[in-house]
Amino acid sequence: xxxxxxxxxxxxxxxxxxxxxxxxxxxxxxxxxxxxxxxxxxxxxxxxxxxxxxxxxxxxxxxxxxxxxxxxxxxxxxxxxxxxxxxxxxxxxxxxxxxxxxxxxxxxxxxxxxxxxxxxxxxxxxxxxxxxxxxxxxxxxxxxxxxxxxxxxxxxxxxxxxxxxxxxxxxxxxxxxxxxxxxxxxxxxxxxxxxxxxxxxxxxxxxxxxxxxxxxxxxxxxxxxxxxxxxxxxxxxxxxxxxxxxxxxxxxxxxxxx
Ligand code: NAI
Numbered sequence: 041x042x043x044x045x046x047x048x049x050x051x052x053x054x055x056x057x058x059x060x061x062x063x064x065x066x067x068x069x070x071x072x073x074x075x076x077x078x079x080x081x082x083x084x085x086x087x088x089x090x091x092x093x094x095x096x097x098x099x100x101x102x103x104x105x106x107x108x109x110x111x112x113x114x115x116x117x118x119x120x121x122x123x124x125x126x127x128x129x130x131x132x133x134x135x136x137x138x139x140x141x142x143x144x145x146x147x148x149x150x151x152x153x154x155x156x157x158x159x160x161x162x163x164x165x166x167x168x169x170x171x172x173x174x175x176x177x178x179x180x181x182x183x184x185x186x187x188x189x190x191x192x193x194x195x196x197x198x199x200x201x202x203x204x205x206x207x208x209x210x211x212x213x214x215x216x217x218x219x220x221x222x223x224x225x226x227x228x229x230x231x232x233x234x235x236x237x238x239x240x241x242x243x244x245x246x247x248x249x250x251x252x253x254x255x256x257x258x259x260x261x262x263x264x265x266x267x268x269x270x271x272x273x274x275x276x277x278x279x280x281x282x283x284x285x286x287x288x289x290x291x292x293x294x295x296x297x298x
Pocket of ligand 1: 051052053054055056057058075076077078096097098099122123124125127154187188189190231232233234235236237238
């Protein structure tokens with residue numbers, strides 16, 4: 041699917057993998073709307089790539105709807121990348137046998153709201169708008185790419201909330217692709233391994249932490265570059281025969297229990 045002259049919406053587009061996807065989609069001729077909570081980084085990136093910024097909290101349907109409409113007003117919306125996401129690390133129970141030390145249930149709910157419900161809300165709204173357009177020369181109306189995580193499959197100790205949210209994204213990939221097939225919209229999910237983004241913090245301590253993490257990767261023994269994820273996102277967005285698939289991009293890592 042040729043995306044030149046179309047628009048693309050990237051949630052979480054102000055940072056890390058989302059920002060790399062926004063740059064890569066723009067380099068293929070799409071006008072990108074960077075939909076994110078962070079206006080400083082979002083505005084700066086939008087200016088760099090000739091796109092637009094939309095201040096969006098993916099847990100807010102009205103803000104998502106406005107961003108989808110903003111993108112579609114710039115050019116026909118053909119691509120959605122769902123990259124907004126947060127992490128959380130806490131064991132399911134505490135050590136002292138008290139209810140109070142059990143996993144923070146509000147935190148569990150928040151991770152699900154952003155990573156899982158936010159993804160599905162963006163999909164149903166963007167796909168609705170995509171479904172209104174005439175198909176492209178390749179017979180498609182659009183393409184959706186979600187960022188899950190290898191934690192959907194190899195969740196570590198403390199990753200109950202995060203793995204649940206990403207497992208939900210993996211689980212919706214096939215049924216949503218089936219739902220949207222009538223409209224000519226493809227849906228794929230990428231499961232990144234350990235990728236070098238601000239999600240691990242910034243500064244000397246986090247650089248050391250990341251260097252140690254990289255030793256667990258099969259090959260190459262380093263963290264992934266966001267551009268390597270963006271390359272896969274653009275491939276699945278534009279390759280007309282990619283549909284309903286979940287693809288690990290992880291250097292072969294299989295996460296241990298901890
Ligand atoms: P990041 O922290 O660099 O970027 C995430 C972006 O999402 C930020 O710009 C943040 O402002 C935005 N965001 C957070 N909550 C939001 C909300 N409620 N509404 C709108 N925007 C919101 O993170 P990174 O590493 O680029 O992660 C992108 C996606 O990839 C996430 O879904 C993450 O779970 C996933 N992922 C990342 C991995 C990694 O190693 N970096 C590994 C596996 C998955």
